[in-house]
Every structure is written in structure tokens, then in C-alpha cells.
Amino acid sequence: MHTNAAAEKQPNIILINCDDLGYGDLGCYGSDNNATPVLDKMAREGFRFTDFYMASPVCSPSRGAMMTGCYPPRVGFGSFDGQCVLFPGQAVGLNPGEVTIAKLLQQAGYSTKIVGKWHCGDQKEFLPTRHGFDSYYGIPYSNDMGRQHETDIYPPLPLVRDEEVIQQQPDQASITERYVEESVRFIRENKKRPFFLYLAHMHVHVPIYAPPRFMKESKNGRYGAAVACIDWAAGVLLHELKTLGLDENTLVIFTSDNGSRCRGEGGSNGDLRGTKGTTWEGGMRVPCLMRWPGRIPAGGVCRELTASIDFYPTLAKLAGASLPQDRLIDGKDISPLIFGMDPVSPRDTFFYYSLNSLEAVRNTRWKLHLRKGKNEIRELYDLVADSGETQNLYDSNPGVVKALMAHVESCRSDIGDEATGVKGRNTRPIGRVEHPDTLTHYDPGHPYIIALYDLKDRG
Numbered sequence: 001m002h003t004n005a006a007a008e009k010q011p012n013i014i015l016i017n018c019d020d021l022g023y024g025d026l027g028c029y030g031s032d033n034n035a036t037p038v039l040d041k042m043a044r045e046g047f048r049f050t051d052f053y054m055a056s057p058v059c060s061p062s063r064g065a066m067m068t069g070c071y072p073p074r075v076g077f078g079s080f081d082g083q084c085v086l087f088p089g090q091a092v093g094l095n096p097g098e099v100t101i102a103k104l105l106q107q108a109g110y111s112t113k114i115v116g117k118w119h120c121g122d123q124k125e126f127l128p129t130r131h132g133f134d135s136y137y138g139i140p141y142s143n144d145m146g147r148q149h150e151t152d153i154y155p156p157l158p159l160v161r162d163e164e165v166i167q168q169q170p171d172q173a174s175i176t177e178r179y180v181e182e183s184v185r186f187i188r189e190n191k192k193r194p195f196f197l198y199l200a201h202m203h204v205h206v207p208i209y210a211p212p213r214f215m216k217e218s219k220n221g222r223y224g225a226a227v228a229c230i231d232w233a234a235g236v237l238l239h240e241l242k243t244l245g246l247d248e249n250t251l252v253i254f255t256s257d258n259g260s261r262c263r264g265e266g267g268s269n270g271d272l273r274g275t276k277g278t279t280w281e282g283g284m285r286v287p288c289l290m291r292w293p294g295r296i297p298a299g300g301v302c303r304e305l306t307a308s309i310d311f312y313p314t315l316a317k318l319a320g321a322s323l324p325q326d327r328l329i330d331g332k333d334i335s336p337l338i339f340g341m342d343p344v345s346p347r348d349t350f351f352y353y354s355l356n357s358l359e360a361v362r363n364t365r366w367k368l369h370l371r372k373g374k375n376e377i378r379e380l381y382d383l384v385a386d387s388g389e390t391q392n393l394y395d396s397n398p399g400v401v402k403a404l405m406a407h408v409e410s411c412r413s414d415i416g417d418e419a420t421g422v423k424g425r426n427t428r429p430i431g432r433v434e435h436p437d438t439l440t441h442y443d444p445g446h447p448y449i450i451a452l453y454d455l456k457d458r459g
Contacts, residue, residue: 010109010194010319011292012250014237015311017066017198018230019059019117019142019205020459021287022260024270025227029287031268033220034227038235039254039289046252046291047300047338051383053307053350054258057276057283059142060085060119061353062257062308063200067100067120067131069312069331071353073415076430077120078356084277086119088145088154089438093121095431096130099324101312102196103132108321111190114138115179116200123433129162133198137161137182140439142459143172143202147442149456156440156448168440169448172209175202180233184240191244194319199237203230204260204267207455223266238291248293251318255308256286261459273389276459279352279359279372281389290338297340304345305364310334328414328426351411357419361407366397368404371419380404 023029027036028043055065060080061072072078075098080086086093094100102112114128116138121127128136139159146157146169156168159175170178183199203210203226210218210225214232218224234254241247259282260267262275274280288306290296309331316323317333336342345364352360360369362383369379380394380401394401411417416424 012195012246013315014197014250014252016234016254018201018256019203020258020260020276021204021256022262022267022269023272023285023287024268025260026287030270034224036227036231038231042289042291045298046289046296047302049288049302049306051303051305052286052288053284054286055307055309056353057258057278058084059257064094064120066308066311068098069309069329071330071351071415073353073356073427074330075428078353084355086121086141088122088141089436091433091436093123093126093431094131095429096125100131101315104316104321105196105319106132108319109194110319111193111195113186114198114200115182117202122439123436124163125433126431127163135162143205144207144458146453148453155438155442158439165439169450171449173211176229176233180236183237187240191246201230206457206459207453220266251292254289259283259286271388279354281387284352296338304337305347305350306334306345307347307350310347349407356416358411358417361404366400366404368401
């Protein structure tokens with residue numbers, strides 16, 4: 001048990017994770033298409049990261065990595081019986097033996113809650129309540145995995161409280177407001193003890209259903225309306241923290257699970273090359289903001305190499321939680337960096353995995369591409385001078401290539417690389433159940449409020 005004195009030193013933590021929000025979608029990252037006044041102010045009051053990465057260009061492995069502090073293949077999350085993400089009713093999910101950041105914080109005396117998208121498995125054994133979250137409210141996977149226009153390949157979209165489906169085929173235009181209400185209630189109920197809130201937005205994953213207010217105001221169609229809705233949600237939470245006097249003891253982190261799809265839908269990865277699903281910068285480099293008044297220097301811009309897997313040891317350190325000693329963790333503690341105590345990130349390399357194949361590696365300056373899908377490539381980019389990956393400098397920098405290839409070989413032997421047939425020495429298995437079932441089943445007699453979503457976009 002933690003004493004009151006110890007609890008007072010433990011910061012509240014709010015982690016906001018968007019779905020498919022691109023590097024260029026916020027005003028503070030250069031967008032003039034979307035209205036993001038709250039997040040732009042959050043950047044001015046805190047830290048904005050320019051070289052921050054998710055560990056996968058798609059959602060399930062990205063989220064599993066962030067929860068465990070490990071590259072996806074380390075925890076069996078590179079692929080899901082051949083699929084790149086999890087689908088309703090699959091037999092696999094985040095192994096119950098994994099120790100998530102929520103579990104660490106829970107053990108350190110935190111009240112823990114996830115609101116929104118989980119996407120680490122929908123069988124009971126894999127749900128958030130089995131992974132360190134006291135409670136759960138949300139849609140357990142992507143919002144396009146329900147009954148939708150012109151197709152009924154999926155069962156009805158479930159809205160879940162803890163481990164029970166409480167609504168099927170909910171009105172998606174109201175989901176963000178419901179998520180925010182649930183988040184506010186949780187903050188109020190736990191204002192006198194340390195809490196961890198993980199708000200995992202539905203937006204801006206397609207199909208995009210935004211509230212009418214934001215649709216009317218948007219200059220960028222449905223996409224801009226969804227981004228504005230995300231911004232509004234952040235404003236509500238920050239306002240609540242101020243009202244309750246919790247502002248100066250709360251770390252708020254804002255990020256996205258991967259880059260934008262950018263297929264004429266209004267999204268932007270800024271000047272970065274590539275999109276969601278690729279290991280070009282646009283697929284995995286995402287916005288990241290951190291705000292903690294009085295602790296994180298205001299108006300800072302961090303150009304150091306950082307990643308979502310670094311949240312795990314960093315948040316554990318801030319909470320006074322102990323890291324597991326029986327397993328490898330890939331994350332680095334970046335607290336000295338965010339507090340301005342050390343200008344240099346402890347992370348000097350980052351590996352870009354697609355499924356279970358290693359496709360690229362970067363250090364503080366250079367990025368070496370090894371392959372894209374089934375095609376081997378030899379491309380080297382100076383990301384400091386050329387973040388858009390436009391000028392291949394492979395042939396003129398053999399020394400740089402050699403140094404990066406040494407990191408590649410080390411990573412292959414450690415975590416594995418399916419493309420070259422190397423099995424990693426230090427990987428852990430995915431979770432698996434014997435008799436999987438979907439959370440819902442279509443019933444023509446059920447009183448669905450939206451029997452069939454009218455947009456046919458899938459992402």
C-alpha cells in the first residue's frame with residue numbers, strides 16, 4: 001500500500017491516443033486545414049516532439065507495443081494468424097502473461113481506466129480488464145468492423161462496459177461525446193487518488209461520423225470535423241483538470257497510433273513520405289505533445305529520437321512503479337529529456353517493422369531502408385536534412401550503411417526478421433484461446449439504433 005505522502009508525489013497521467021491522425025493534421029504541426037486551437041495551446045504550454053514514432057504503421061501492433069514497451073514481434077504482435085491487425089472474434093490477442101503499463105500503475109496504487117479503442121483482442125482473456133485496467137468503456141476494435149453499407153461481413157459493432165456489451169451498432173456521431181463524459185466522470189471519481197486514464201479516440205478512422213456542430217464548422221469536410229472533435233475533447237479534459245485543481249499534478253500526453261491514410265480524405269502527413277501501413281516516415285512518425293505545468297518546460301520543441309515504447313519505463317518511473325525484471329523491455333526512460341535535465345534522448349536507434357519483417361532502421365540522423373514488402377531496396381536518407389526521404393544517399397555513405405547494418409543484425413538475432421528467415425532469440429508468444437467467438441451476433445429482431453452504417457469507407 002502507498003501512503004498519502006507517496007500518493008501525493010505520484011502524478012495523474014492522461015494518455016490520449018488518436019486513430020490514424022497524421023503528422024500534418026494539427027496546427028502546431030503545420031496544418032492550416034484543421035481547427036486545433038486547444039492542442040496548439042497545449043503545445044505552447046508543453047513539449048512538442050518532432051521525431052516521435054509509433055512501433056507499427058497499423059493499429060493492433062502499435063497499441064500492443066505502446067502498452068508493453070516492446071516492439072510488436074517481441075510480444076507476438078507482429079501478425080495475427082497472417083492478418084496485419086486483429087479482427088472480431090479472432091482466437092489471438094495480447095498474452096495474459098504480458099505486464100502492461102496499466103498493470104504496473106495499478107500495482108503502484110493507481111486507479112486505471114481505458115475509454116475507447118483497445119484493439120489488442122476481443123476474447124475475454126484479452127480484454128483491458130484482464131490487463132491492468134480497473135474498468136473499460138469503448139469499442140474494442142476499429143469502428144469500420146461493424147455492419148456497414150453494402151456489406152455485412154462483420155457482426156454488429158459492440159460498445160462494451162468492462163466485459164459486457166451494452167449496445168450494438170451505436171450512433172458513431174455521438175461516440176466521442178460519450179467517451180468524454182465517461183472520462184470526466186472517471187477523473188471526478190478519482191480526484192483524490194492518482195489515476196491513469198487512457199483515452200483512445202475513434203477518430204479519425206473511417207468511416208468518419210462527426211457531430212453536426214463540427215461538420216458545420218469544418219473547412220476540411222468530415223476529416224476536419226473529426227480533428228476538431230478530438231481538439232474539443234482535449235479541451236474538456238484540460239478544463240476539468242483546472243476546475244478540480246489537478247492541473248499541476250497531471251501529465252497529459254497526446255499522440256496517434258500511426259500515420260494518416262491520406263487517400264484524398266483530408267488527412268495529412270505533412271512533408272513526410274508514405275502513409276499508414278508503410279514504414280516510410282509518414283506511416284510511423286506521428287504527433288506527440290506532452291504537458292505538465294511546472295514540470296515540463298513550456299514551449300519546448302524536442303527534435304530527439306523518441307518512441308511510444310518509451311512511455312512504458314518513463315511512466316513507471318514517474319509513478320514509482322517497478323519494471324518487470326523477468327523480461328526484456330525495448331522502451332527507454334525519457335523523463336530526463338522531457339524535464340529538460342538531459343538534452344539528449346537515451347534512444348539512439350529505432351527499428352521499423354512491418355508485420356514480422358524488419359524493413360528499416362534509423363539512428364539520430366540516418367535512416368536505412370532494407371525492403372518494402374516483398375521487395376528488397378537499398379536506400380539511405382539523412383532525416384535531419386531530408387525528413388521527406390527524397391534523396392537516396394546510399395551509394396555515397398558506405399560507412400553509415402555498415403554501421404546501421406550492424407544494428408540490423410543485432411535486432412534480427414534478438415527479435416527476429418521473417419523476411420530473411422531469422423527467428424529472434426528473445427520473443428514471447430501471442431495469447432491464444434481455443435474456442436473464440438465474436439462479442440455480438442446479428443439478430444434481425446434486435447432494436448439497433450443504426451442497423452446498417454450508411455458510409456462504406458473501410459480502413
